[in-house]
Amino acid sequence: MRNHxxxxxxxxxxxxxxxxxxxxxxxxxxxAVFYLWQNQNTVVIGRHxxxxxxxxxxxxxxxxxxxxxxxxxxxxxxHDLGNLNFTFLLPRENYDVHRQLGVIRRAVAExxxxxxxxxRNDLVVADTGAKFSGNAFRFSxxxxxxxxxxxxxxxxxxxxxxxxxxxxxxxxxxxESVRARVCNLRSLNPTLDxxxxxxxxxxxxEAEYGPAERRSVSDLDPARLAALxxxxxxxxxxxxxxxxxxxxxxRRFPWGGVTLELSLREGAVTDARAWSDAMDEExxxxxxxxxxxxxxxxxxxxxxxxxxxxxxxxxxxxxxxxEELG
Numbered sequence: 001m002r003n004h005x006x007x008x009x010x011x012x013x014x015x016x017x018x019x020x021x022x023x024x025x026x027x028x029x030x031x032a033v034f035y036l037w038q039n040q041n042t043v044v045i046g047r048h049x050x051x052x053x054x055x056x057x058x059x060x061x062x063x064x065x066x067x068x069x070x071x072x073x074x075x076x077x078x079h080d081l082g083n084l085n086f087t088f089l090l091p092r093e094n095y096d097v098h099r100q101l102g103v104i105r106r107a108v109a110e111x112x113x114x115x116x117x118x119x120r121n122d123l124v125v126a127d128t129g130a131k132f133s134g135n136a137f138r139f140s141x142x143x144x145x146x147x148x149x150x151x152x153x154x155x156x157x158x159x160x161x162x163x164x165x166x167x168x169x170x171x172x173x174x175x176e177s178v179r180a181r182v183c184n185l186r187s188l189n190p191t192l193d194x195x196x197x198x199x200x201x202x203x204x205x206e207a208e209y210g211p212a213e214r215r216s217v218s219d220l221d222p223a224r225l226a227a228l229x230x231x232x233x234x235x236x237x238x239x240x241x242x243x244x245x246x247x248x249x250x251r252r253f254p255w256g257g258v259t260l261e262l263s264l265r266e267g268a269v270t271d272a273r274a275w276s277d278a279m280d281e282e283x284x285x286x287x288x289x290x291x292x293x294x295x296x297x298x299x300x301x302x303x304x305x306x307x308x309x310x311x312x313x314x315x316x317x318x319x320x321x322x323e324e325l326g
Contacts, residue, residue: 001030001031001094001209002030003032003205003206003209003211003212003213004032004034004212004213004215005033005035005036005202005205005212005214006019006023006033006034006035006036006215006216007035007036007214008036008217010037010217011038011039011081012040013039013066013068013079013232014066014229014232014233015225015229015232016038016039016085017070017071017232018231018232019035019037019217019220019225020035020087020089020147021071021228022220022221022228023035023087023220024071024089024138024143026220026221027089027090027091027142027143029091029142030091031089031091032088032090032091032094032209033087033088033089033090034086034088034089034202034209034212036086036198036201036202037084037085037087038081038084038085038194039068039083039085040079040080041060041063041065041066041080041158042065042066042067042068042078042079042080043060043067043068043077043078043079043162044069044070044076044079045067045068045069045070045075045076046069046070046072046073046074046136046276046277047070047071047073047281047285048274048276048277048278048281048284048285049069049075049076049275049276049277050240050259051069051240053164053275054075054277055067055076056161056163056164057239059161067238067239068238069238070136070147071138071145071281072136072137072145072279072281073136073276073277073278073280073281073284074135074136074277074278074279075134075277076163076277077134077149077163078158078162078163079149080154080158081194082153082184082186082194083149083150083152083154084194084201085148085149086104086148086150086201087145088146089145090143090144090146091143091144092139092142092143092144094144095139095144095146098117099208100146101117102208103204103208104123104148104150104204105123106204106208107197107200107201107203108132108185108197108200110203111188111189111191111192111196111197112189113125114127115132115133120255120256121135121136121137121148122134122135123135125183125188128183130181130183131151131182131183132151132182132184132185133148133149133150133151134148134149136148136279138281139282150197151182151183152186152193152194153184153185153186153194154182154184156182156184159182240273244263245261245263245271245273246262247262247264249320249323249325251319253312253315255278255279255280255312256276256277256278257276257277257278258276258278258284258287258316259274259275259276260272260275260287261273261274261275262291262296264296267295267297268295268296269291269294269295269296269301271288271292272287272291272292273288274287274288274291278312280310280312283308283310283312283313286308287305287308287316290307290308291304296325298321298323298325301320302318302321303317305317305320
């Protein structure tokens with residue numbers, strides 16, 4: 001396996017996500033990449049989240065921040081220069097989330113911090129349960145992508161100002177605010193800063209996977225990178241086209257919340273949109289196409305979703321059979 005470490009060259013989230021996407025598309029079958037990057041004053045939402053429901057977009061942009069949408073599922077996060085992002089890109093046969101998380105745990109252990117993996121995607125301080133890292137995932141047939149955040153010294157006031165999760169999500173997690181359940185690693189060890197954490201992560205990656213060659217973002221195809229950056233920066237990708245809808249159905253499941261917006265005509269679904277913070281972005285991406293053309297009846301909506309052939313689709317179908325349709 002050829003191992004590469006790449007350090008981001010920008011604090012622009014659209015460029016950084018474009019670099020990640022290009023690496024995902026171009027990964028060789030015998031290659032592993034560890035990509036470390038930072039965004040400045042940014043909210044990053046999951047692939048299928050409603051930006052207006054998860055982030056105070058106007059406030060963020062009025063204060064010079066940027067909104068970005070990533071390619072993976074999961075929830076919204078705030079990034080500033082006190083946060084370090086990591087991305088593992090591996091062939092599917094070499095992808096092992098516990099091995100990858102072992103790299104992160106080994107790195108923070110250098111600072112005397114014991115970490116544990118909990119829930120569906122969080123790294124927490126083992127003795128307090130305070131979250132310092134959220135993780136998300138994306139897959140193709142050949143490639144597995146695992147990326148996450150590391151809160152070293154993030155501005156918690158801004159984190160609370162810009163993120164706007166629904167009350168049902170907070171109640172489901174048994175907390176009263178976004179800030180109440182997160183912590184900065186620097187508060188546990190004041191010697192920890194971004195350069196020191198970066199070096200610890202590089203050492204931990206090589207300890208787990210073997211020697212790695214340092215590569216530069218400038219090695220990547222500049223034309224393809226520019227095109228991807230333009231896509232990630234576009235209004236349509238980040239915020240989505242407005243959809244006139246006639247019915248909204250929402251439910252929170254243990255694996256994430258789902259909201260369906262449906263346009264109706266003559267008793268049938270003519271258009272649909274699915275919003276979710278679920279980790280399985282592929283399933284959520286298939287929901288809207290499955291519902292288009294279905295009759296607006298409990299049995300028809302449930303059958304359309306069940307036909308996707310997925311365990312979580314069965315849960316969605318059971319909900320749609322019981323939901324009161326207006």
